[in-house]
Amino acid sequence: MTPVLDIKGLTTEFRVKNGWHAAVRGIDLSVNANETLAVVGESGSGKSVTALSTLRLLPQTGARISRGEVGFGGRDLTKLSEREMSRIRGNDIAMIFQEPMTSLNPTMTVGDQIAEGLLIHRGMSRTEAAKEARRLLDEVRVPDPARRVNDYPHQFSGGMRQRAMIAIALACRPKLLLADEPTTALDVTVQAQVLSLLDDLKRDRGMAIVFITHNLGVVAQIADRVAVMYAGEIVETATCDTLFADPVHPYTEALLKAMPRVDRKAESLEPIPGSVPSISARPAGCVYAPRCNYVQPSCAAHPSLVPVGGNHEARCPVRADKGEAA
Amino acid sequence: MNGLQVRGLKKHFILGGGFLGGKTSRVRAVENMSFDVPEGASVGLVGESGCGKSTVSRAVLRLVEPDEGTVTFNGTDVRAASPAQMRKLRQKMQFIFQDPYSSLNTRRTIRQTLEEPLKVHRMGSPAERRERVEAILPEVGLPQEALDRYPHEFSGGQRQRIGIARALVLEPELVVADEPVSALDVSVQAQILRLLDDLRQRRTLSFLFVSHDLGVIRHFCDVTCVMYLGHLIEYGPTEEILDDPAHPYTMLLRESSPVPDPTSRIANAKMTGEIPSPANPPTGCPFHTRCPRATPECKEVMPKMKEIAPGRQVACHLY
Known part of the structure; x- marks a missing residue:
């Protein structure tokens, strides 16, 4: 099956004080029809920039897509003219945002x-x-x-x-829906309703959904596949069941342990020390190494995303060497 | 009696009117709310937006004046306190705000921000004040260099640590925290929750902790009050309430809270309807419009709080 959206090696840069810094670095993402891909990460991980780059909604100055391609319907969206792009936006690809009040027109x-x-x-x-x-x-x-x-x-x-x-x-029966934190501003009971609505709509229309969120609980509710982002890179991708049952990347594992759960007693949470590095101060090797508990000398070299099982990839040499023994 | 006791707290807000003379409406933010925060305990207030949990937290400190009811702290009637007495009381009752970006003065250094409460309460000489401010920083996990910097130089998590330091510098006995971790990322949220845990043990603080996140409540609070449209509808030990909720609304809230486990997806989100406006609340039990088990009685009569097990109370006609 050819994927509806096929992003290859996407790098989006922003200008910060005369230098260009990558907010998203070499992202590969694909999503099929009738599939929900959840992109999960903390603030500054580049998940929203990925969605905005797909629709080319970035500011005209101070931001650029410097490498990679966004394949959609046999075309590379990064190469299209603005006029062609505006025929796709809202028609073949639609987007919903976090804050419905600021995205709707109050006078219509x-x-x-x-x-x-x-x-x-x-x-x-x-x-x-x-x-x-x-x-x-x-x-x-x-x-x-x-x-x-x-x-x-x-x-x-x-x-x-x-x-x-x-x-x-x-409205225009899009093939692809980009949903950027669509339930974050909602109360939990309403969130549950909206999530089940989106799931039903995906099934009825065979739509592809890219669902951006910071909430792992929401991911577990709605996703078929998950990509975990950290500091502009995908650090792990797997099917939803695999990711929660068997997280390989130390960051994914740490996120799960840092989240207070409603369904079971956790004696103590395990916070991740430090914070996400700013886009102008990303470390050269593994971006997560400064906060990681399992750092090895090999982490000084920038790791690539390698398979650690069927449909399961992680960007961690330390864990990948041990295969799935995570 | 030490600790905080709240009895029959009520707060209505009047909207509209003014010199243009528009239509007024009455928002029933809090109706007849009673609970205790014993010394050293951590009590959670949970509910969805508009349920009145923030109003309760502010009314306890008289940041908004309650309309009715009594608030007693360490045996003193908070509502009857004179301005001078109130200042003394507030030294023992401090507040942590949700948004670490808007609750710090951007033009003041961290030192000025932390010294301000000590000056307001006329505590110590300048040298003693400096000492206290310097002593509080390591306790909240900030370096000494932080003192002479401005809020914009810090991340969200660090700013929340500054907010906590400002509340603690007066050595309060009760801390009222209104969604203190909601604006933070998961990894930072866990850091702040652990810090609050440590501080609570080290200083024997009591907490009134407002949150909409049941996971955070489960982690931090011994006792939980569930609110709906200004009413307290369930009260009891946190774990019992979350593992075996009694009120149909608590059940709904618990079932709707996402769990990071794809094998326990929310089975039945067919539940329709949203929270009615507190400006126009339903008659009888406020939840009857969405309750799957509502009876004609529920439309007429507001149920009273009943004890269903030791320490557990629920306001529902089913019990």
Whole structure:
């Protein structure tokens, strides 16, 4: 099966005080139809920059994609003109953001905002688009869609705003949905509803989803495959079940041990010492080495992502040598 | 009696009105809330946004004035205290804020920030104050060089350590912490939780700990109060509440909290509905609009807190 999105060797750099520094370094990611890939990492790991690079939504100055390609539908998105790109955004690839209130237009009704994409990309008439907007609101389980379609965003609750965002994103039946922390601002009961909605929509439409989050609990809920990012690199990738059952990279393992769990008693949490290095001060060898408990002399050389099992790769020479004995 | 006792706390906010004379509405933020924080204990307040947990934490210190009820700390009635008495009390009751970015003054060095509470409470000579400020830094895991730097030079986790140092410099007995780790990354969150653990043991502090994250609550709190729309709906030892929740809302909250284990995915998220607005709360039990086991009685009568096991109370007609 050819993947819907196939990112190869993507490097995105930002200008910091006259120097270019990589926020994302040599990322390889692919996601298939009817699959949810979770990209998990802490702040500064480059997970959002990866999504913004895919859609080329980075600022025009001070940021550049310096290497790599973003394969989508047989084309390399990094090579397209701005005009071609704007035909893809919101049409073949859609994105939803963390804060629904700041991403929605407060002066337009929710229905008009859903219809906007249909008018532009699908050339629908106003009546057709309005009808489709109502159907979409119903599909994302907003109660009483016929009335709600004429409401403004401020009349919606937080959970409903996020549903409206999802409806806007899905309007043109995208093949790929980029979701950047879509449930972080929501309460847990509403988060559970939105996660199950996204899962159902993926199944119904055979969509590919890239789900960006910092919450490993959410990852376990929704992902088919997981990529763990740290300081601009993917340090481990595996199927969801494998990653949680058998984490290989020391960072993945440490993250799991640092997370307070609701379902079992942990006598003491094990914090990770130090903090994520800033993009202008990334260490030369393994980026995680300064915070790692298992450092060896070999960590001074920059490690590459190597297979440690079926569909399971990790960027750690110390652990990879021992095979799966983690 | 030492420690904190809260009885029948109530706080409503009036929205709207003003000189333009718009429509006013009454937000029932906290209704009839009673709980204790015994000396040395850590009590968690948990609930979703708008449930009134932050208002309770602020009302305890009179950062917002409660409308009704009593708050007693070490035998002193906090609500009846004069401004002079209140200043004395606040020395023993300190606050840690959620956002380490907006709760520090960007134009003051860390030394100035940490000395300020000592000056306000007229404690010690300048030399003694300097000594105390310097002594507090290693306790929160910051180097001495930090003193003469400004907040923007620190990461989120370090700023939260500064916020904790500012609360501790007066040697309080009770610390009220409103979501102190919510703005932090997982790895840093664990660092701060461990620091608070250590401090709690070393200094025998009591904590009133507000959080929306049941995992954090489970880790840090001995006793937990679950709130919904301004009401206390369940109270008891944290582990018992999380392993065997009694109130249907606590069950929902527990089941909705994601667990880092793909084999225990949330089975039934079909639960619809969202929290009603506290400006227009439902009659009777506030949860009846979303409760799968609601009866006609629930629509009419607000259930009272009942003891269902030693130390465990729940407000639900099912019990």
